Amino acid sequence: MNTIHIHDVSLRDGSHAISHQLTKEQIIAYCTAANNAGIATMEVGHGNGLGASSIQVGLSKLTDQEMITTAKENLTSTKLAIHVMPGFATINKDLRNAFEWGVDLVRVACHCTEADITERHISYARERGKEAIGALMMTHMASKETLLEEALKMQTYGAEGVVLYDSAGAYLPKDVHEKISFLVPNLNIPVGFHAHNNLGIAIANSLTAIESGAQIIDGAIRGFGAGAGNAQLEVLVAVLQKLGYETGISLYKILDAAEIAQEKIIKELPTINNLSIISGLSGVFSGFSKHVARIAIENNLDPRDIFIELGKRKVVAGQEDLIVEVAIELKNNKINNLKH
Amino acid sequence: MRKKLKVAILGTGNIGTDLLIKIMRSDYLQCTAFVGRNLLSKGMSKAINLGVKVSDQSIDFLKNNPELYELVFDATTAQQHVMHAKVLKELGKIAIDLTPAKVGILCVPSVNLSEALKDDNINTITCGGQASIPLAYTLGQVHPNIEYIEVVSAISSKSAGPGTRANLDEYVETTEAGIKYFSKCQKSKVMLILNPAIPCIDMQTTIQAIIKNPDMVRINLEINKMVGNIQKYVPGYRLLVPPTYEGGRLIMTVKIKGVGDYLPSYAGNLDIINCAAIAIAEEFSKTKIN
Numbered sequence: 001m002n003t004i005h006i007h008d009v010s011l012r013d014g015s016h017a018i019s020h021q022l023t024k025e026q027i028i029a030y031c032t033a034a035n036n037a038g039i040a041t042m043e044v045g046h047g048n049g050l051g052a053s054s055i056q057v058g059l060s061k062l063t064d065q066e067m068i069t070t071a072k073e074n075l076t077s078t079k080l081a082i083h084v085m086p087g088f089a090t091i092n093k094d095l096r097n098a099f100e101w102g103v104d105l106v107r108v109a110c111h112c113t114e115a116d117i118t119e120r121h122i123s124y125a126r127e128r129g130k131e132a133i134g135a136l137m138m139t140h141m142a143s144k145e146t147l148l149e150e151a152l153k154m155q156t157y158g159a160e161g162v163v164l165y166d167s168a169g170a171y172l173p174k175d176v177h178e179k180i181s182f183l184v185p186n187l188n189i190p191v192g193f194h195a196h197n198n199l200g201i202a203i204a205n206s207l208t209a210i211e212s213g214a215q216i217i218d219g220a221i222r223g224f225g226a227g228a229g230n231a232q233l234e235v236l237v238a239v240l241q242k243l244g245y246e247t248g249i250s251l252y253k254i255l256d257a258a259e260i261a262q263e264k265i266i267k268e269l270p271t272i273n274n275l276s277i278i279s280g281l282s283g284v285f286s287g288f289s290k291h292v293a294r295i296a297i298e299n300n301l302d303p304r305d306i307f308i309e310l311g312k313r314k315v316v317a318g319q320e321d322l323i324v325e326v327a328i329e330l331k332n333n334k335i336n337n338l339k340h
Numbered sequence: 341m342r343k344k345l346k347v348a349i350l351g352t353g354n355i356g357t358d359l360l361i362k363i364m365r366s367d368y369l370q371c372t373a374f375v376g377r378n379l380l381s382k383g384m385s386k387a388i389n390l391g392v393k394v395s396d397q398s399i400d401f402l403k404n405n406p407e408l409y410e411l412v413f414d415a416t417t418a419q420q421h422v423m424h425a426k427v428l429k430e431l432g433k434i435a436i437d438l439t440p441a442k443v444g445i446l447c448v449p450s451v452n453l454s455e456a457l458k459d460d461n462i463n464t465i466t467c468g469g470q471a472s473i474p475l476a477y478t479l480g481q482v483h484p485n486i487e488y489i490e491v492v493s494a495i496s497s498k499s500a501g502p503g504t505r506a507n508l509d510e511y512v513e514t515t516e517a518g519i520k521y522f523s524k525c526q527k528s529k530v531m532l533i534l535n536p537a538i539p540c541i542d543m544q545t546t547i548q549a550i551i552k553n554p555d556m557v558r559i560n561l562e563i564n565k566m567v568g569n570i571q572k573y574v575p576g577y578r579l580l581v582p583p584t585y586e587g588g589r590l591i592m593t594v595k596i597k598g599v600g601d602y603l604p605s606y607a608g609n610l611d612i613i614n615c616a617a618i619a620i621a622e623e624f625s626k627t628k629i630n
Contacts, residue, residue: 054529055548055589056492087532090509113536114497116505141536298586314537319494321546325581325593 003246005216008039012083016047016226016287020060024070026265031074033257038249043081044071047287050082051089056320072102079104086117091124099128109135111316112142115150122157134159140170140283144182151183161190161216169198169280173208184213192216195231198280200272202231221261227286229270234258278304282311291323299327344370345625351415352376352383354501355438358602358610359413362618368625372408375401399424406431417503418510425461435461436617440507440514449619450474450569462620467609468493469515470616471545473522478566480523482558488550489525494533496540499607543596543608548589559583573619574612
């Protein structure tokens with residue numbers, strides 16, 4: 001039977017959905033339940049990963065240390081993972097400590113054309129005897145050839161897998177197939193896929209990824225993630241069970257974990273609202289949605305206009321400061337139009 | 341005619357080559373050696389075309405030809421500069437370090453130029469540091485003891501060569517140290533984003549600060565003055581979003597367009613750190629020679 005590795009991003013991507021306000025009680029409750037259900041790896045942290053708490057992308061309630069140690073204390077068989085973006089987190093300030101606090105696996109992430117900035121973080125993790133996976137974000141923006149080139153770099157640096165992120169929820173199943181099936185035979189390491197549900201096809205895209213050869217699939221409980229959310233983890237488990245794949249996860253127990261998460265963590269279940277649809281269509285990072293909504297209200301603008309303008313400017317994750325700039329420009333245009 | 345200070349450039353990547361083109365225009369500096377490791381690199385061909393003496397023997401060439409130059413611009417990497425710094429010190433040469441190695445005094449020309457000239461190893465911090473520190477310093481002059489300052493820069497992928505990419509951690513840590521040192525704020529955080537969009541984006545830096553009851557009138561006045569001072573040596577520097585108080589934070593954004601010497605004008609990051617390095621070297625030339 002084929003084995004699929006499910007990587008749980010609820011307590012990292014989900015942080016975006018609650019403006020990075022996870023509490024210790026929430027981490028304890030969900031880690032305990034997920035560990036019990038047989039989740040293989042659990043990612044914890046600020047939505048943008050280690051060392052990312054900032055005005056720019058949002059300040060988190062807990063420190064990295066509090067989130068990581070709390071999770072570690074409540075995971076026995078599940079591996080503890082973090083997301084790290086070079087340019088945000090450094091080895092000396094952040095990654096070294098994270099390993100001291102008990103992290104087992106690190107996803108070293110970068111924009112999909114910038115893999116060479118991940119070399120030092122990946123090598124460092126491997127030298128410390130930890131698992132390192134390369135994470136290429138916003139992959140809808142690059143061709144399959146470019147993605148392969150970048151993935152090969154990560155493989156050379158020592159990555160033990162490469163995951164393609166559909167950070168904007170912009171993929172259609174045919175895009176998933178085209179890119180994953182091109183990478184799989186050309187790499188010696190497992191390939192993964194990280195879906196967002198902006199266009200309502202996160203599960204379908206994840207299945208397409210598996211049929212195209214992906215072995216690692218990211219999911220979040222109840223879909224709890226940025227914007228419209230991720231591939232809904234318990235649905236993935238059920239569908240994979242029906243298709244005859246092995247995940248090592250107990251369906252009943254993960255359904256119980258979903259109840260717990262819904263009761264204790266998820267204030268609003270992820271839905272595909274109008275903004276998610278526009279954000280997916282314009283190919284803008286899902287993590288922008290809360291910021292755009294807030295700044296649109298403050299400036300009395302239609303948030304859809306902001307998303308479309310951001311899409312035209314091809315913004316990447318981390319460029320949240322551009323939202324204010326775009327808003328001011330749109331507001332000035334509006335005032336000028338009224339004058340004429 | 342004015343006597344020019346003889347300078348060598350170590351490192352023939354994007355930064356070193358752009359520096360060379362700028363020095364060719366200087367009334368105070370003359371580039372007498374352009375050294376790296378690969379005679380076939382783009383930068384080397386450019387230097388050969390310009391009729392500048394080149395060598396692929398890197399620091400060894402400088403060791404063996406000390407009579408050629410008085411000052412060295414090091415545009416290699418932080419790791420290499422640590423070794424180069426020792427050699428140059430023994431030779432009694434001035435080093436202007438464009439890597440984030442932080443061996444010598446940190447210098448932003450619009451803030452501490454004359455103080456920095458007393459040292460023989462001067463660090464130009466980082467491109468994001470040159471863009472943001474003068475503004476952070478200004479905020480610190482208006483409001484002593486600022487709680488927190490955060491800086492995020494976005495640069496075009498094409499403008500970030502292999503040295504820059506290998507030094508991201510040093511970039512972050514050196515810029516954070518610079519922000520704290522010059523603004524005297526309690527805590528700083530720095531981030532760098534590489535953006536691959538085509539057409540290439542211009543370098544942009546946003547400074548955000550947590551300040552209780554900011555004096556916006558004075559801040560705007562002083563920031564505008566400082567921007568004027570920076571523009572004297574970085575012509576493409578401009579305030580895109582003036583100091584704005586929004587959602588409990590102070591935010592301002594600057595855009596840096598390059599002059600378009602070696603890389604096109606989007607590479608403001610190259611321009612600003614090189615303009616700073618040249619401003620320092622020219623000041624040396626003015627005070628030490630003439």
